[in-house]
Amino acid sequence: MIAVVLLAALSLALPAAEIVRLVDGSLVHGEITSFDEATGITLERVDTGGVLTLVWGHLPPDEVKRIKASRGFTGEEAAPWMVDVVHLIMRNGTTETGVLQPESDVTAYVLRRRGSSDRFPRSSVRSVEPGKVEGLSVLSAEELYLAIVASLGAPSDAPAHLELAIACEGAKLYDAARDHFLTVRELGPGLKAELVASRLSRIAIKLEDAVETADLDDIRSAIYRRQFELARERAAAFAQTYPESRQRGELMALEVEIDHRKREHFARKVVGDYFGALEGHLKQLSRDSSLSLDVARDLLENSLHQEILDDLAEAYVMTPEAVAQLWEQRRGGSVRTASYGQGTFLLGKSKALDFGRFDQADEEVDPADELEEDFDDLVAKVKKQREALAQQRTTAARGGGLDEVGPTPDEWWEAAEGDARRSWMAAYYAEFSGAIHVIEAKPRDCRRCDAGGYIEGTNEKSEPVLLTCPVCKGLKRERVVRAR
Structure with missing residues (x-):
């Protein structure tokens, strides 16, 4: 059992009064007369004698942690103790893992591994990757215990010994864990007495049935x-x-x-x-x-x-x-955008030009973004449409006309490059599979005809004609889908 001679002179009673910091930054001086780990505290003020009932939400997180820790509520789950390591990816394809040591220099890496140090020439190392592993995989039991104490601090009271005991149990240092739990019982008999008794009983069995304990630890590690x-297979084998x-x-x-x-x-x-x-x-x-x-x-x-x-x-x-x-x-999940692109017309006019929003609660939308076009854009488009009508009249008077050009849906599909097909299918899947949350599906201006629906050209007689846009097929738009 760990000696605790230096702790014998310490008072085990909690201070009669303490200063508690509230979430607004104000300080209250008083005695905590009741404590509930789940809900909060009751405090009797020193200055006025009034009683405050404070739920944990009235206190900042670090103050809640301080008050709980002072009463032994430092966490009860024995999680594996992880240490920082480096993985040396060697040029021969192997990997060497250990704690990087200060002796490493420009010629070699020095790794500490279970009580010994190994030196690896830098010329043999292809890359270095940081990582974390369970302590006992790279440190001896003594080294790991010292590392835990260095991290948590040397214990000076019952709550600190409890924290260290739980950490040692998680690190599979069962002898040290038992000693610290016994110290908790000596220094603070009322501190989580049921927990301490349960852990001492469990650790005693672990130490007596060491082979079984090692197998259970392997399951936990997996x-x-x-x-x-692998954990499931090991559990079945244990049973x-x-x-x-x-x-x-x-x-x-x-x-x-x-x-x-x-x-x-x-x-x-x-x-x-x-x-x-x-x-x-x-x-x-x-x-x-x-x-x-x-x-x-x-x-x-x-x-x-x-x-x-x-x-x-x-x-x-x-x-x-x-x-x-x-x-x-x-x-x-990130919002993803997909466009039907030049294949928008494959949907047909009704679906291609439909404007819809879905799952609007999923994201905040600036009201200004709800307007598809501002006033200047509207004026420009009206002007463009009038010019188109005038051009149609002119070409009709000259004997020309509005020619239908561009591929059929099947022709477009057959000729489309892989990226165009993939983008089209991504948009179609998002909008029509029913498997993805669609946030917004709407048309946007066709970039080929600038939302005019036509392009200028000539016919076989070299007469000026208006040609239906081969990209949007006269729809003036390409459809875009945003989904997650």
Whole structure:
């Protein structure tokens, strides 16, 4: 047991009165007469004798943490203790990991690994990457304990010993954890007595059943490294190997934690992974010269979403239904913009020119942005339309006319480059698959005809004529979709 001779003279009672800082910066001097970890405190003021009931929201976060810590509420979960390391990516393809030492110089890197130092010539190293690993993977037990004390500070009271005990348990330094929990019991018998008793009992079993403990620690390590399937395999092996284990309750808790952390992890990844998979599918489809427009539409509307879910399910080792639930419950994600471009006319006039907003609550919109065009733009367009009518009359009088030019939908699709196809399919999928939240879908001015719907040209007789814009097919617009 760790000696605590220097602590014997310390008073164990909390101060009768203390200064509490409120969220508005004001200070209140008084005695905390009641404390609830979940809700707050009751304080009897020294100056007026009045009683204040303060919920934690009345105090800034650092003050809440201070008050809780002074009463031993420093956190109860024994999380793995991680240390900063570097990964040396060697030119021969291997990776060396350790704590970078000050002795490193221009000729070599020096890494500390479990009690010894290794030197690696810089000429043999291709790159250096920072990282974090569990302490015992690179430090000896003694080195790790000293690192934890250096980080948390040498304990001087019961709450500090409790914090150090929990950290040591998470670092798998069970002897040190037991000693610090015993010190907590000696210095502060009333400080989380039930927690301390429970942890001491648990640590005693861990030390007695050391082989089982090592296997459970391996499961926990796999969870924190996000190797969820490896953790599940190890849990199943533990249950089969030790059917009568006294630590079976901890195994069951770890099995629940595997599912919980796995779901949390992939819930954070699903948005980026989904759109990454979508981009991959669209690139592949855009290069398929045998893919017709009708078949592409059918895939985008009816089957591509499920294919993406199946891809993610395989990568996540989950069921497609579970991935679908993650996708439906997703939050956040960047707003993505896709344009039908020159293929806007494939939608038909009604769909191409439809103006709609969806999910308006998802983002704040400047009222000025709601106007599609300002007054100056409107004047310019009216003027352009009048000029177009005048030109039509002139060409008609000369015997010319308004000629229809440009490809049919199928011709455009067959001739479109891969990027044009991919962009068109991205916009179509966003708007019509039902799998993505559409924020806004609207037409914007065609850049080929400057929203005139026509271009000037000549016919076979070299007579001036107005030609229907080959890009927008007279729609004057190209359609853009913004979605997440």
